[in-house]
Amino acid sequence: MGKLQYKKMKGSSNLRQRLVLATLSSTPLLIEDIRAEHTLPGLHPHEISFLRLLEKLCDDCSLIINETGTKLKYQPGTIMGGTHDLVHDCALTRSISYYLEPLLVLALFSKKPLTITLRGITNDSKDPSVDTFRSTTLQLLKRFGVPSEGLDLRIVSRGSAPLGGGEVILSIPSVHCLNAVNLTDVGMVKRIRGVAYSTRVSFQFDNSMIHSARGIFNRFIPDVYIFSDHKKGPAAGNSPGYGISLVAETNEGCYISADTAISYGRTEETGEIEEEKKELMPPEEVGEQIASVLLGEIEQGGVVDSTHQYK
């Protein structure tokens, strides 16, 4: 046995992938120089939050971060999963999808099926929205032989960017192994679905987004249906925002998605003072833009969209 051989790495890039792969291959990991030169050195809150989430999921894993957060020592354990009350409060610097993506990969190989509640920002312009996650990523996963029962993402409440307040419940079955897939033919788009949401704003925002997106799709295909999801009260989270997520489904069972979310940015990011809020993009334009993005994705002709190629 002797001493543990850590795999050494530098920088914060691809932290999630590194951690996921290290956990799956049970390789100890040592990451140095995490934003050593930056004004905000070390790990960011969302990264630390993700590390804590890993600790929650795994048995016998050890995590050592130095004082400045520029160095991380990670020794993975076994992924346990489980259905007992797992709740994780995600950091508000990134949306829930940031956590969902690696969680999905990890939980598939856990000992027991996982059910976990995540709280934080559901829709964000930086990460794919939870709607996309639900409509596309989970569908994609089914192609790999993951049973559809037990694979679910429930959006309890939504939370937009600065303050969050959204909640989703993710449940993932555990699999023995994944099937190899042979996805080469994208097929033809047979229908377009989508969800437009709005929190703490008028429900007219939904309608105008849907209207403008439909306006573009109507030239291509009649089978377009975009749901509107207007949240009120506690289910609407703590801050105003709106957005849309679109999915094109092809006759070969491929899903191509595009989404965005509009809300007031975080203060530390924009560096501006709270009072002078910048103008948000009007919903009509949002709808049009995302529809165009989706068409752009379709034009590229990949079996998955560019967001999902990352994983």
Add this chain to the structure above:
Amino acid sequence: MALDSTKTEQSHKSHRSRQAGPKKKSKSDKKNKNVSDSDRKQNPKAFAFSSSVKAKRLQSRTVEKEQRRLHVPVIDRAYGEPPPFVIVVQGPPQVGKSLVIKSLVRHYTKQNLPEVRGPITIVSGKKRRLQFVECPNDINGMIDAAKYADLALLLIDGSYGFEMETFEFLNILQVHGFPKVMGVLTNLDKFKDAKKLKKTKQRLKHRFWTEIYDGAKLFYLSGLIHGKYPKREIHNLARFISVMKFHPLSWRVSHPYILVDRFEDVTPPERVRMNKKCDRNVLVYGYLRGCNMKKGTKVHIAGVGDYSLAGIAGLADPCPLPSAAKKKGLRDKEKLFHAPMSGLGDLLYDKDAVYININDHLVQFSKADDENGGETNKGKDQDVGEVLVKSLQKAKYSIDEKLEKSFISLFGQKQAKDNHGSVEQIREIEPSEGYHSGEEIETDESNDESDGGVRDGSESSDQDEAVQKERMIKSEDSGSEEDNDALDQQNSLKDRLQERVEYHDGRIRRKAFFGDDIDHDDLKDSDEVNEDSDDDADNKTSSGSDFSEEDGEDHEIDEDDMGNISKWKESLMERTVSRQNTNLMQLVYGKSTSASTTAMDEAQDSSGDEESDGDEFFKPKGEGKKNLREGFDDGNVNSEDCSKFINYETLKNWKDEELIQSIRDRFVTGDWEKAKSRNKYPEANAEDDDDAFYGDFEDLEAGEKNERHRTDDTGNGAVQMEDDPAAEERRLKKLALRAKFDAQYPFELLYFQYIFLYEEVDTKDRDRNGSGYFDKMKEEIELRKQMNISELNDLDEATRIEIEGFRTGTYLRLEIHDVPCEMVEYFDPCHPILVGGIGLGEENVGYMQTRLKKHRWHKKILKNRDPIIVSVGWRRYQTRPLYAIEDLNGRYRMLKYTPEHMHCLATFWGPLAPPNTGVVAVQNVSNNQATFRISATAVVLEFNHAAQIKKKVKLVGYPTKIFKKTALIKEMFNSDLEIARYEGAAIRTVSGIRGQVKKAAKEELGNQPKKKGGKPREGIARCTFEDKIKMSDIVFMRAWASVEVPRFYNPLTTALQPRDQTWQGMKTVAELRREHNLAIPVNKDSFYKPIERKPKKFNPLVIPKSLEASLPFATKSKDTPSRKRPLLENRRPAVVMEPDERKVHALVQHLQLIRSEKIKKRKLKEEKKRKEHEAEKAKDEELSRKRRREERRERYREQDKLQKKIRRNV
């Protein structure tokens, strides 16, 4: 001979059919049989099922039988030539193990083996190789042997019967996956009595069957003839072995492993000279088995420990299968045989050297200076060894010649010709740098040094006793060499080109060094030695560093300088570049970098693949890419981790009609035909390209291609893609089918059926078929396998090894650094080394839960926390288990000892093994133990500490102060903090009064400090009970305390000590006590003493006056006042009768008695009479009733008749 005579006697004896008993053939039996035989054919209808129930039952039975035969198909990930099957010959000492191996080897190769040491590989058939290993007699060796055995031959001394070793080995086998087992009875010639022999055979056979399964094969070797087993019997045994089918075992299928058949110490001799006990570098060789071995895999050397590989390289197969030409049987030439540890076999191949063993009487052969001189020799090694030597002799000459003639300008400077004149026959070419595969490219000098190390180490390494002495000599040599190096390299080269002759057990051993391995096949055709060696040289020059190394004089050339590659190379390079497959991985990640692929490059070189050569040429490109990537990395080392990728800048205006038209066909509303063609177009294009360059490829390297792996043939076919995916799929399916045929799985019949089905019935029908599911599953698996193969074949060799690792069946050379020197010192070829790959996460140490059962033959039960030696996976280690059992409520309760006949849970600390791994536990590894050594068997359930093991704790306390139902309890807890922890816990008194802990007692009556101002005593709890308790009561609380599993594990380092020495680890408590003469401590309180119960004295009941007063009258104690005067009766004086009075009184009494007696008698009589009378009456009554009924009947009948008459008349 005696046996033969008995045989003949036996044959004379005629058969006597049984006259009595169950085996006697009865007449009826015979008759029945006759009927069934003849009639069934004649009249089948008569014997059809008469009962539908019976038919149904029979049908369901056949279906069931069929289903039971099916197994879940396993994905066989091993393609290509399988490694030799390991046949372990096991048995107690003196049973004839080595003789069996010798006889088998002689049968296969017609060679006499003087001694069986280490694994012996032979080619036994056209598609089969076998590796014979003798199982060592100690339990450690047996455990290891069980892990690598494909077939175990259990040798049993027939004259003695079964011995414990056999059963121990069987049990170990069963735990570690149960490979095939065949029993062999030997020493049967000791029986003089034929009947007794027969009986013994029968008995042993049945015992063997109960142990394995009914019908397990038990072979009989009748005896020795001229010190050998009879030829015919060995022939039969060999035949049984040759038809044996080996099933994949789950542990082995998922772990790579190597049975080491060659072991070399390559520590630099200087280091050894400085410090004899320094850590050594060793090389181990062997066939890769199990699954593919990826780079970076850690290995466990059984009996040594875990090591990461310093280098891994595939070598040319030392014992290759014959070419696939269609012919019957094996030629003599192809009956190859490889046993480096036994000192047999003529050639030893290394990555950078070939060792030739020449026997004493053949020495003059190598002395002959003339090239043709060798042909006069008719040694056994003529075919291979001689050719090799000749090639070596010629090679140098011809290379130079060729170089002069050829238009290729290979080297900047030609090699000095004066080397020619020297007398040596075996030329040394400096080994390529690459043998330090894991390391960076070294400088010239360090290279030389290390080369010296390799050479000397490997020379010395064999199994001889004189190793040390030789090493000293050699180290001197190398020392001088280095000096020379330092002085002048030209000189040093001359030095290096010396012949090295060593004496090993009176046998001369010479060594020849090459820049690279010589392809075995090339060596075989002696006609083309020159060209071949030339080719080899070309191969060697493939890598830039090799190249510069090789013409050692060429000092100006920088090793890594690609500019020095000749024009010929360049053109080749370009060609290769143009035909190189660009796979996705390379495009994305760039070429695999040089540092990481050094080992693989060597591997490719050694396998002599053309593709791999091409790989080297890629270096500059790869490096360029790498640089690019580095630059990229530098900039984005801290880039944001985000999966979303939307480029808003390039958004197009999708309202534009042209744009709309451009993607019109991507929607179902568009043109479907166009969409189809869109998908097809790029593929077709690619295919054309592929064809183009593959054609080229075959033209050029036709010769090379033949030597390539068998699967490559199919692979090349696979690369040429069909026009449309459907056809491709069909082709793959066909391939899969063919592969299944080839595989010849145990379900051959089914396959035939299936294939018919496949051809005739369409797929839908098959799906409906019941057994179709199984076939479909198999087909899918096979299809996937073929897809994988074809996909992998598209890759170049380097990437392929990177992705799938070294394939099973490859002859591998593993370099391991920093091994304890004892491993080399105590290396014993009779104890083969097992090197097993460690899976992901298996090197981590943690808690493991196992379901354990004490072996029923083990005499003692196992004590909790006593150290035992477990064998899990590849490892053997000592650990201290904690035994537990699951209670009904799911709690794991600790046990002090293992249950006698039950499973229990054992949790221990150690390197993790995946669930379902078998575990065998041994308490004592010493050999001088008569009893059964296997203590327990287990299976791993989980490897985390989810299950907390608890033990029962009883906290006992005594009341100090009792209020009504509350009491203050002392001595149960030590502090108030403890009480706070147990608030609300249930407690109970001995008398059964239940209660609850409330809180720590405040300063109260029962809890006052001794002195004023002192603190009240801690640890007194206030408890409430359901009733008032007494001061004499004892209060106790039942609690559960979790128990820590001892974090102890100690790997068995049996390979680091003399093999005959018993490994000593942690001792059990009992052993320690025995050693130190300590008695078992006894707790007096634990003794059972006779219970003495004093008779209880009860005080009289006193009822208080007030209570008495309030009681109702009935329950009041009746307090009758005492009389002053006694009652009349008491007062009356006694009457004394006179004698005659008394007489009268007696007479009266007598008369009364008589009368009463009379009356009693009369009554009885009357009673009897009455009963008789009643019975009489009842009888009469019965009779009269009958009569009356008869009369009535008669009357009614007549009435009826009358009425009928009347009616008729009317």
